[in-house]
Amino acid sequence: MTTAGSRQDMEAQRLEHFGYHQVLLRAMSGVRATMVNISTSSVTTAIFTLFAYGLIVGGTSFVWTWAIGFAILLMVTLMFAELGSSMPIAGALYQWNSRLVGPRYGYFTGWLYVASQIAIVGAVSYGVAPFVASLFNVTLSTHQQQLVAIGFVVACTAVNLIGVIIASAVASIGAIAEVVGMLVLTAVLLIAGLGNQNAGVLVHAHGLPPHSAFLAAGLAALLFGSWPYTGLEMTTDMAEETKDASRVIPRAAVTSLTTTFAVGMVFLIAAVIAIPGSIGKTFASANPLETIIVGNTSTGFYKVIIAIVILAVFVCTMTNQALTARALFSLARDAKFPFPRQVQHVPKTTRVPAVSITLVGALACVMLLFTNAIAVIAVACLTGLFVCYLMVVWAQLVQRLRGRWAPTNGASGVGHCR
DSSP, X not given: OOOHHHHHHHHHHHHHHTTOOOOSOOOBOHHHHXXXXXXXXXXXXXXXXXXXXXXXXXOGGGGXXXXXXXXXXXXXXXXXXXXXXXXXXXXXXXXXXXXXXXXXXXXXXXXXXXXXXXXXXXXXXXXXXXXXXXHTTOOOOHHHHHHHHHHHHHHHHHHHHHOHHHHHHXXXXXXXXXXXXXXXXXXXXXXXXXXXXXXXXXXXXXXXXXXXXXXXXXXXXHHHHHGGGTTTTHHXXXXXXXXXXXXXXXXXXXXXXXXXXXXXXXXXXXXXXXXXXXXXXXXHSSOHHHHHHHHHSOHHHHXXXXXXXXXXXXXXXXXXXXHXXXXXXXXXXXXXXXXXXXXXXXXXXXXXXXXXXHHXXXXXXXXXXXXXXXXXXXXXXXXXXXXXXXHHHHHHHHHHHTTXXXXXXXXXXXXXXX
């Protein structure tokens, strides 16, 4: 019977096959890895930060972009799961492309990926500011929203620096809270909002100007449908801190993606059907989702939901920062980042990439000082991130078709290139 110690030794040997020593603390179980991935995607964060955008640009039928995004990203996730199982190394996309194509290709992927993820950390933290304001019945100026976002990033940095055990525990609590909270809210809206709107609002883009181009509206709304599925490579970015990573990575990735889709899809359908009164009035409101929830329940209930949203956004920011720091650590470990020895430093007390974590937080705060539009940040970071995803998909597909790369089973955890 294989003991925990021998499994740890096998995983350390597997990592050495790729040329690295085990310096990070391998402590996350499969359940925690899945919870961390659910927190990274964060169905609550995606819906509450961009619901108004999706509704306004896509009309009431924008909900189906959630399913389109899932269908597309599920295929990408399956490909990434195969790569992650064969090459369970921190800095997933950078490492994969370096081995599939070459160091320069991987180097470009890694830098674009880190830059895009830093933007996501900033976008997610900036998106929570209005909810903090609504919880306390205050109105924030642009500068105050930036300060709230920076405070979020600083708090996330502090938790990530404590260690992966505490950070993954916080992420697990956040994932459970947001999934349960979303399911309860969905049930409430289905019961209280039954009959407010007919099912036709789900297939006809109500709320858009007459003669609006469906294709243009649909493409614009796809930003909303794509946003929740970012971070699907999270399990591999933290593979060197996950027990039995080669087997855990595929399961965690697919489980988190399908959970995000199922919970979010049902909620969106319930929310649109529960629109109270005139659809036009909801469109005209400053916060359409607040109008829907309060219109069917009460202000007190909405505040409870907002408290859960703030927790979910905090955890989402924390986990996105964590995976970005591992990617930066991976670049520095290969001397592909300035001051590599300092950036890859791992304190023996915490065994996390402390300098990388701090650097990601600092750069996100700097970005927040110069950007004050979440849609602009979201478009920029998603564009860069999906370019990275396409670069990996293309590399894997071409190398497989040419017979130059083949995955291996979880026992060895090492893919081979020819």
